[in-house]
Amino acid sequence: MQRVCLALPTMRPCPDTIVDLAEEAAYAVENFGVEVHLLILDTTDAVEFAKNAGAVAALEPTPGVFVHHLGEAQQREFLHRASVRSGAADPELLLDLMLPRAVAYGSCVNRLFLGAAALDCTSVHLRNDDADFQVLDGRKVFPIHHELLSIGRPAGEAAAGVSRSVLDPADADKPVMLVAGSFVGELCVDISEMHDLDPDxxxxxxxxxxxxVWSDEEKDAMVDVSFKGADSEPFSTDESVLGVPDIWDVFMCNTALDHRAYEVLPLLPSIETIGSDYVLLHALVHSGMPGVVHNRHIVNYYTPERRTGAGFIAYQTRFVKFLLSMLYLYPVYGGMIDLGRGLLDERHGLRIEPILDLARGSVDWDQAGNEHCLDVLDRSYRKLGGKYAELADAVAGQRQQLLDEAQEDARRWVVLVEAWAALVAAARAEGLGTASGVSAR
Structure with a gap:
């Protein structure tokens, strides 16, 4: 029986999301005959963890659905054992890359990847705690429907399950390693207020x-589509396309990935940096791997704490660090585009060596570009005034730290990529069942 991992990272109480995902898991079991492991990696404090645990305990037992809710201590225990078992020269560094003492979006997804390996799952189906499902005729529209039709299958076989195929016949034997939709609702990066204040x-x-290196016209065209997701038309009927996806059509929190992708390349373990979890999608798209894009888009929203006071400064600083990370990622992405299908081996799997070479080559990139970026941000935020002027002061006060951290994040990713294969194998050998806080239904 196919075993899949429906995955939720969270750092806030989200009992409603847990209930929704349990429903999606039951839908998958009923309609596709799979075994679903709902893996919730929770880094909330004790009070908030208890709220999520209460939601897990109240779930209706469903044959074929297994729920695993791990707090930070349980995650740390599992990761420590896996890091030691991997034979890493510095297992404590590896542990810090996987579970740093700071918000790290890529790291939390990497932990889900290792958890899926430990559970012997063949795919990961990623969701988030600040999104809802669309509803049609009183029923939730679950993305896992399209994901399980195609994920892991040879693309030629997957063609029978989509509404349209633009597949190159030469790619028919390649596995579908990516199935994704997008989102409707608020921007996927919380900067719409900036547009309302001053579009320029x-x-x-x-x-x-x-x-x-792009022209002004190309940059403006990118601005027009950035962070906006799908159109605002509500879901009415299924549409799906098989072919090489466009990176603009996929959203990381509405994505299924085959194990032959995430067991090869980890995401960036960048701290306090949004958008650090897309590198694997870029590798699959730029290598020309076939995938499926569907229209079961999730509804994105933002929680209030990131829009005022310290929460505003913290989130917007993560956006600043996202912009700074591009100095080190664009050489990698550009190299991936140049290599194209050369990123794949003879068995249609990702080759890690060329990606690792690109990552190593980017870490010492001249910081002048990021210096310019911070100058533009400082001028822009001060023009907006108010809390954005306070943000400018906060960013200016840690200018050198931000520059250094962006470069250090690139270096830390290289370390993790080098250790990843051994860490995945160790996680699979350790298993997740020995970790406390695991419950089965």
Missing amino acids: VYREVVRLWAPP
Whole structure:
């Protein structure tokens, strides 16, 4: 029986999301005959953890659905054992890359990847705690429907389960390692207020995301589509396309990945940096691997704490670090585009060596580009005034730290990529069942 991992990382109380995902897991079992492991990796404090644990305890027992709710201590225990078992020269460094004492979006997804390996799952189906499912005729629209039709299958076989195929016949034997939808609702990066205050400032800031070698026209075109997801039309009927996806059409929190992808390449363990979890999607898209894009888009929303006071400064600083990370990621992405299908081996798997070479080559990139980025941000935020002027002060006060951390994050990713294969094998050998806080239903 196919065993899959429906995966939720969270750092806040989200009992409603847990209930929704349990329903999605039951839907998958009923309609596809799979075994679903709902893996919740929870880094909340004791009070908030108890709220999530209460939601787990109240779930209706469902044959074929197994729920695993691990707090930070349980995760640390599992990761420590796996790091030691991997034979790493510095298992404590490896543990810090996987579970740092700071928010790290890529790291939390990497932990889900290792958890899936430990559970012997063949795919991971990623969700988030600040999104809802669309509803049609009173029923939730679950993305796992399209994901299980195609994930892991040879692309030629997957063609029978999509509404349209643009598959190159030469790719028919390649496995579908990526199935994804997008989102509707709020921007996937919480910067819409900036646009409301001053569209010109918004455009200048978002243009910093574009590769510096692009023309102004190309940068403006990128601004027009950035962070917006799908159109606002509500779901009415299923549509899905098989072919090489466009990176703009996939959203990491509405994605299924085959184990032959995430067991090869980990995400960046960047601290306090949004958008650090897309590198694997870039590798699959730029290598020309077939995938499926569907329209079961999730509904994105933002929790209030990130829009005022310290929460605002913290989130917007993560956006600043996202912009700074591009200095080290664009050489990698550009190299992936140049290599194209050369990123794949003769068995259609990702080759880690060329990706690792690209990552190593980017870590010593001249910081002048990031110096310019911070200058533009400082000017832009001060023009907006108010809390954005306070943000400018906060960023200016840690300017060198931000520059250094962006470079250090790139270096830490290289370390993790080098250790990843051994760490995945160790996680699979350890298993997750010995970790406390695991319950089965």
